Amino acid sequence: MTAGMNAVPIPFTSGDYAARMARLVDDALEAGLDGVIVTPGPDLVWLTGYRPTAMTERLTMLLVAPHTHPTLLVPILERPDAEAADGATAVGIADWTDGTDPYEAASRLLRPDGRFGISDSAWAMHLLGLQAALPDTRFASLSHSLPMMRALKDDNELGRLAAAGAAADATYAEILKVRFAGRRETDVAADLARLLREFGHEQVDFTVVGSGPNGANPHHEAGDRVIEHGDAVVLDFGGLMHGYGSDTTRTVCVGEPSAEVLEVHEIVRQAQQAAFEAVRPGVTCQEIDRVARAVITEAGYGEQFIHRTGHGIGVTTHEPPYMVEGEERLLQPRMCFSIEPGIYLKGRFGVRIEDIVTVTDDGGARFNNTDHALQIVE
CATH class of the missing domain: 3.90.230.10 (Creatinase/methionine aminopeptidase superfamily)
Incomplete structure (x- = not known):
């Protein structure tokens, strides 16, 4: 892409998003993390191209971890939008339904005694919900555990x-x-x-x-x-x-x-x-x-x-x-x-x-x- 303001940008591909998540896995391993949890916000957009239509109280999270395929957990009513995201083919999509416990659904994706980085945009209610569902799991802010995640541009x-x-x-x-x-x-x-x-x-x-x-x-x-x-x-x-x-x-x-x-x-x-x-x-x-x-x-x-x-x-x-x-x-x-x-x-x-x-x-x-x-x- 040229630097001119009128240039049409080259679209990011599923391969671009997959490469970002693979790099994230390497960085997480180096930082001693068992994985990374990414909630709606700039980190999720950068990793998947997915920007939920509304920032609601319903839990949405991406799990990126070694030796597992990245998984995006979404409310079932928002699944069609998640599947339409630019990087959707680079992740597996799981869902949960209103009236069920989203944190129980999330706990099935996470190592119960692991240490996970979590994006700074996570709502406190979601972090507290994850902590209650997984009391032996530890969480660390991404701004401290992986501050350079998006810093080096392609x-x-x-x-x-x-x-x-x-x-x-x-x-x-x-x-x-x-x-x-x-x-x-x-x-x-x-x-x-x-x-x-x-x-x-x-x-x-x-x-x-x-x-x-x-x-x-x-x-x-x-x-x-x-x-x-x-x-x-x-x-x-x-x-x-x-x-x-x-x-x-x-x-x-x-x-x-x-x-x-x-x-x-x-x-x-x-x-x-x-x-x-x-x-x-x-x-x-x-x-x-x-x-x-x-x-x-x-x-x-x-x-x-x-x-x-x-x-x-x-x-x-x-x-x-x-x-x-x-x-x-x-x-x-x-x-x-x-x-x-x-x-x-x-x-x-x-x-x-x-x-x-x-x-x-x-x-x-x-x-x-x-x-x-x-x-x-x-």
């Missing part, structure tokens, strides 16, 4: 991420043409959502528009504040395209920026660039955070950089690996993650710059390539 996945990044870039290029002054944050957020869809996104996950003092809140949700002349405005937006995520941030200024906004923006730009230049195989994830943080701290704004430098991305916009202090995992080729340092001056303004990058054999490559310079909007 060529098809990289192409989808590149296409999503190009669509986000095209969205940014167009949003620079709209009027900001005198309009509400929600108006600009609606423009961002419309443009993401126009450029190919099937799902819009977030459109942060933080103007003036609202920009000092990294996760500000667009509100009714009217954007004013002189405001710095943080634009952070993304979603899913061909099932894979986009996520980019740029900070613009409505009219001529103050000297302070220019200074802070340049510091963040330098921090983002320094962190990108540090990307290469064998570097720890925490080193990317340290490099960005060092630039900002040296400039005197260390206490105003209040979040990690980055997060992984794939079938969801936040997943391992995380670029944060304490994460000593080594970067490997085909890992994909954000680099998004920021400075937030409470009650005044904020600045953040974010690109999605991937680790190459000898460095890194960006999936977002719009200008990092502070852009002036009307």
Whole structure:
């Protein structure tokens, strides 16, 4: 698949899903697990292509374990949808009926004294139900036992991420043409959502528009504040395209920026660039955070950089690996993650710059390539 946003992705095949589950078995064995339980959420989509039509209280789970064929347990009323999933032929499908005990049905699939990884999206009621049915079985969060399960992307996945990044870039290029002054944050957020869809996104996950003092809140949700002349405005937006995520941030200024906004923006730009230049195989994830943080701290704004430098991305916009202090995992080729340092001056303004990058054999490559310079909007 090419990296262009208009390229049609190569469909994932049953063989692709089978290969992912085979890799999962190998990883589980290495981690000392007897198998992996996957409930509805991004892990299940990645492994089978199955996304239940509704997240209900009815137990749905995939069991992947050594020396057994992967089995997807579903409520009988949802069996037709499960059988229609892209990866359905790579799994066996079992079902249970309303009025019967789903945990008893699940217990027949599991080793009664085993240790299983379980996806983080599992409902507590389901985990408690499994524990009651299998009191000698132990469970471990996948984010701790197999955190890198989806981290290394294949060529098809990289192409989808590149296409999503190009669509986000095209969205940014167009949003620079709209009027900001005198309009509400929600108006600009609606423009961002419309443009993401126009450029190919099937799902819009977030459109942060933080103007003036609202920009000092990294996760500000667009509100009714009217954007004013002189405001710095943080634009952070993304979603899913061909099932894979986009996520980019740029900070613009409505009219001529103050000297302070220019200074802070340049510091963040330098921090983002320094962190990108540090990307290469064998570097720890925490080193990317340290490099960005060092630039900002040296400039005197260390206490105003209040979040990690980055997060992984794939079938969801936040997943391992995380670029944060304490994460000593080594970067490997085909890992994909954000680099998004920021400075937030409470009650005044904020600045953040974010690109999605991937680790190459000898460095890194960006999936977002719009200008990092502070852009002036009307």
